[in-house]
Amino acid sequence: MRTEGRHILMDVSGCNPEILNNLELLKKILKEAAEYANATVLDVAFHHFTPQGVSGVVVISESHLSIHTWPEYGYAALDFYTCGDADPKTACEYVAEKLSATHIQTTEIERGIEKNERYTQEIVGKRVKEDGEKLLVLP
Template sequence: MNTLGRHILAEIYGCNAEMLDNKDFIEKIMVDSALKSGAEVREVAFHKFSPQGVSGVVVISESHLTIHTWPELGYAAVDVFTCGDRINPWDACNYITEWLEAKNMTATEVKRGLFDQSVCVKKASII
């Protein structure tokens, strides 16, 4: 079986609250994590909520990275989705976790676009 991509769903706890509430800092570490993993950044959009919290997305050629922060809880929800096998999404996820000064991170990897290539080739040849 082959997959189109890998999607890391990370629960990041015990983070520095000030960092989680700093839009510029969050944007920088998200972009830097994409670049350090070898991804190609296409677009970036981040928003600072009132009274607190930041959400954002880094669109990469290989898919995307997203973050939603709850500074009052020291918590960040992070998704790193990469297509193909050139980029390791764990590299970006671990970079983010480190820079948020997290005390704990749990994550699940989901294989996206799971398919049997031989079946796809057969179906394509029928068309």
């Protein structure tokens, strides 16, 4: 199996707090996002916090998707790591839309780049999106 992978870290804010506090709905959204990205779901582990907030991970055959939410701030931190043909960008955009996010910031890192039998990582892009705008690539 090839080692190359794409890892996107996404911080979203201005989200709907009720959605951010709904474990079952978040699980459904993340599993759908994995499907949209052409990934195969192997396992899920979700947890609801008291008084609020959810942490969840979807293990896919191409790596994982994770979410951690702070409903009180309308904020969630996600990461999508995929190998092979799965497309983490599609998964990111799908989830941000489902959470009604108005501000999105992402950093994309290439993982498992082989150089002389060492495997390294490289930051390949940063993006930001305001409500109504397209996802812009940052310099």
